[in-house]
Amino acid sequence: MIPYVKRPADAFWFTPGSTHAAPMRRPSLERLVDGISPTSASRITEAQLIYVVDDTPELTELYTVVLEETGYIVRAFNDRAKALKALKAEKATPDLLITDCAGNSMSVDRFLVCCLGIRPTLRVLMASGYNQTDVRFFKARPERFIQKPFTAGEFLRRVRATLTSH
Numbered sequence: 001m002i003p004y005v006k007r008p009a010d011a012f013w014f015t016p017g018s019t020h021a022a023p024m025r026r027p028s029l030e031r032l033v034d035g036i037s038p039t040s041a042s043r044i045t046e047a048q049l050i051y052v053v054d055d056t057p058e059l060t061e062l063y064t065v066v067l068e069e070t071g072y073i074v075r076a077f078n079d080r081a082k083a084l085k086a087l088k089a090e091k092a093t094p095d096l097l098i099t100d101c102a103g104n105s106m107s108v109d110r111f112l113v114c115c116l117g118i119r120p121t122l123r124v125l126m127a128s129g130y131n132q133t134d135v136r137f138f139k140a141r142p143e144r145f146i147q148k149p150f151t152a153g154e155f156l157r158r159v160r161a162t163l164t165s166h
Helices: 057-069 080-089 108-118 152-163
Strands: 049-053 073-077 096-099 123-128 144-147
Touching (some): 049 080, 057 152, 080 108
Parallel strands (some): 049 073
């Protein structure tokens, strides 16, 4: 059984540090991004490709919903090895890689080193239940970090900040 942690109404990720994170609820699309609807001016003007890699299918789905409803093109993976294989085969370079740091078939260090070896300009956002101090011990450091739990609005703001950081 997954331990439930009470969070504000707009938070839908919980159980920080656990490999058993799950959504508290699935918000309506109109409320997904802190009151920003998919039809508002917040939609991106040029479609950008984002890879989402998380071993928890529910989180991968939530990330995908938030990003696609805002206009991004998303390729979602629940396994780092499969994401790496797709990255090697992809003709277009993804604009962003979003990954967690726990679980999966390959360490996050190895995964990021391999990804950046293939696509040196790839921007990386790490979403984790660990805190940023824990992440500093990884050999391959992400460009940006967001600690779970977070709201869809916080997530989207961090995605945009990472995409515009070069």
